[in-house]
Amino acid sequence: MTFEYGKLTYLEIKEKIDEGYMAVLPTGCTEQQGPHTSVDFDTWLASELSISAAVRANEKYGAKYLVVPTIPYGPTPEHRNYGYGFIDIPQDVYEGLIYSVLKSLAQQGFRKIVIFRGCGGHHLNNVAERFNNDFKGVSVAEIPHYPFYDVWCKYGDPNLPGGHADSFTTSLALFKRKETVREDKIYNPYSEEPDWADPNLDFSKYSKTGVIGDPTQATEELGEKLWNSTVEAVADTFRDVAFK
Numbered sequence: 001m002t003f004e005y006g007k008l009t010y011l012e013i014k015e016k017i018d019e020g021y022m023a024v025l026p027t028g029c030t031e032q033q034g035p036h037t038s039v040d041f042d043t044w045l046a047s048e049l050s051i052s053a054a055v056r057a058n059e060k061y062g063a064k065y066l067v068v069p070t071i072p073y074g075p076t077p078e079h080r081n082y083g084y085g086f087i088d089i090p091q092d093v094y095e096g097l098i099y100s101v102l103k104s105l106a107q108q109g110f111r112k113i114v115i116f117r118g119c120g121g122h123h124l125n126n127v128a129e130r131f132n133n134d135f136k137g138v139s140v141a142e143i144p145h146y147p148f149y150d151v152w153c154k155y156g157d158p159n160l161p162g163g164h165a166d167s168f169t170t171s172l173a174l175f176k177r178k179e180t181v182r183e184d185k186i187y188n189p190y191s192e193e194p195d196w197a198d199p200n201l202d203f204s205k206y207s208k209t210g211v212i213g214d215p216t217q218a219t220e221e222l223g224e225k226l227w228n229s230t231v232e233a234v235a236d237t238f239r240d241v242a243f244k
Helices: 010-018 041-061 077-082 091-108 125-134 148-155 167-176 220-243
Strands: 022-027 065-067 112-117 140-142
Touching: 010 091, 022 041, 022 091, 022 220, 041 065, 041 112, 041 167, 041 220, 091 112, 091 125, 112 220, 125 140, 148 167, 148 220, 167 220
Parallel strands: 022 065, 022 112, 112 140
Antiparallel strands: none
């Protein structure tokens, strides 16, 4: 049994929709993740976490979700000045793409769609609102709350600076895809807390490496705890959307 839309035939997808399956749309991005982590991290995270949470939500609650292929690009203007490792999509183009995907899913019969963002900087509330107005009574898109900080506070040091390519994300990478982590390049660079609300946010003003926070507390063992707790938290979110 698979919960991945992309691994089914179109007739199998129809069967799943007829059975009441909902959709998860993971949105990732391609951007620098400091000197120690690969630029596909956010796309990988959105994909793997969505699939794992869909499986867990089905096991625990009987929630039925298909996870569509992850969109690997988004707006990344804050990373441009590092020179390499980014694919930057203008916000209006990005919103048009997301809307088109949502529309396609609604036209197939998915009545509920969860947009699960792999990158916290992607603003999709306007797209979801427009879609929900246009498809009122037919389909609804929801953007769940990020559980990452709450999970980190359970197992990590809440006073440890974080924000990007930090000990939380690096721990996940060490546990789930250690081969992508350049462990010899994990160090604590000087970085300032960015103004996250700045519409012209530029990470290079705050960090020479692109790391925001301290990644040096990352471990594989911590990553296992963080991963399992995050999967459970997202599965609970999928349950809440499914049965409300």
